[in-house]
Amino acid sequence: MAKRQRRAVSGIPLTEAQRELYEQAKVGGAKAVCFFNNKGGVGKTTLVANLGAQLALDFGAKVLLVDCDPQCNLTQYALGEDKSLEIYSEVDPKTVYSIIRPLALGKGYSSELPVVKPEKFGFDLVIGDPRLALQEDLLAQDWRDAKAGGMRGLQTTYVFLDLLQKAATLEYDFVFFDMGPSLGAINRSILLAVDFFVVPMAIDIFSIWAIRNIGQTVAVWQRELKSGISIAEDPSELPHVEGRAPLKFLGYVTQQHKERGSASSKGETGNENGAAAKKIVLAYQEINKNIPAEIQKSLKSFYDEDRLDPHLGEIRHLGSLAPMSQSQNTPLFNVAAGGSYIQLRKQARELYRDIATKFLTNIATA
Secondary structure (H helix, E strand, O other): OOOOOOOOOOOOOOOHHHHHHHHHHHOOOOOEEEOOOOOOOOOHHHHHHHHHHHHHHHOOOOOOEEOOOOOOOOHHHHHHHHHHHHHHHHOOOOOOHHHHHHEEEHOOOOOOOOOOOOOOOOOOEOOOOOOHHHHHHHHHHHHHHOOOOOOHHHHHOOOHHHHHHHHHHHHOOOEEEEOOOOOHHHHHHHHHOOOOOEEEOOOOOOHHHHHHHHHHHHHHHHHHHHHHHHOOOOHHHOOOOOOOOOOOOEEEEEEEOOEEEEEOOOOOOOOOOOOOOEEHHHHHHHHHHHHHHHHHHHHHHHOOOOOOEEEEEEEEEOOOHHHHHHHOOOOOOHOOOOOHHHHHHHHHHHHHHHHHHHHHHHHHHH
């Protein structure tokens, strides 16, 4: 299948090393990554959309985003209010709900992958649906059956693995899942299907607690699922379960912290215009410096600390660039505006290029 041509838009040409890194990351086929934190308000959707756009528009990757948050923020961000209302006004819109609904009706997996193409982001999208929350009970009930080796329960649990296999046949390089802030049944099915997870974090104590929750809970789910498969009547009927690599932690992104100007000290310098260097405000510094140790303690079973640097990047508050990006339904680094937005847009371009590079590095080495 021929890939769509996407123009590079960030104004920052790829280096030869970045091109080689992208090719290395593609080896082995589509990589499935979910972006998850059971604490809300950490900038998860903004990260998913803009990293997906960076990979699609600048690296030329074929990227599919799946909006699995019943609030549908990713869908509205990528498509805009008018297009979203047009889709949701249909009698039976083709959404992520269409993927799970056939299972609830006893018809097995959906036969198609409902994809739309947002105009400005470069990636493809399976749009979200508030009705997805209605399937939480189905997934929760069938999970009990899955743990006991029941084939129906296992098939329901692996509904997103079936989605990923359909995406692989369409030659996607990356499939990203945007998820709601919970440790519920929908997110469990996603985490048990994907290859990697990324944790977006605010620099606060609640994100630290969330890291602990993720490590403990996912480990239990994996053990229970493995037990269920071992006693299942015919695991061969499941979507390519055998031989799958275990879920891996790919990294975390800290963001939305406040900053203050500070005079240069300890060798730090301002920028070329003499402006003071920016630092995270003092209230966040103690928490921020403890994050690496907490990551290592809580998630060490999900990654090799000798091979992988889990800190993918740090996104400072970019003023009103984010709401402007949302109103234009375009990536942060492509917002059309002058004045102070020129500098903010430049910062967003550099931030997301750096995050994309580290993301690809960890994909290639994980």
